[in-house]
Amino acid sequence: MKVKEFNPANLRELRAELNAQMVKIEKKFGIKIEVGNMSYRSSEVSIKVKANTISATGIANSKEAEQFSSYATRGGFSHFKVGDKVEIKGHILTIKGYNSRAPKAPIQLEANGKSYKCPATTLINKQPIK
Numbered sequence: 001m002k003v004k005e006f007n008p009a010n011l012r013e014l015r016a017e018l019n020a021q022m023v024k025i026e027k028k029f030g031i032k033i034e035v036g037n038m039s040y041r042s043s044e045v046s047i048k049v050k051a052n053t054i055s056a057t058g059i060a061n062s063k064e065a066e067q068f069s070s071y072a073t074r075g076g077f078s079h080f081k082v083g084d085k086v087e088i089k090g091h092i093l094t095i096k097g098y099n100s101r102a103p104k105a106p107i108q109l110e111a112n113g114k115s116y117k118c119p120a121t122t123l124i125n126k127q128p129i130k
């Protein structure tokens with residue numbers, strides 16, 4: 001397929017192809033790569049790409065993951081670590097990190113490839129799922 005003009009439809013295809021190719025690069029270098037925002041005009045597209053190293057537990061080393069451990073002690077949820085699973089409102093979610101710039105809902109979670117967030121107080125009385 002040759003692109004003559006960028007539009008939302010062919011950008012979706014481009015994102016899917018980039019993600020497929022990123023898997024090969026991730027395996028080769030042992031890192032995690034994420035294709036982010038795409039801004040475009042009809043003749044040009046800018047693509048944000050983020051790469052992270054992988055920890056011994058298999059979790060991407062992100063700023064938010066690093067912040068989680070330091071805020072966990074102060075916030076009263078030090079019994080959790082990044083990568084732990086927790087049940088919230090009947091859903092099993094994986095803890096991804098702590099966003100210090102989101103005071104109302106700083107806890108970052110993920111399930112089935114979708115991102116979620118919640119207040120820090122939600123984790124205080126919960127226990128990690130083993």
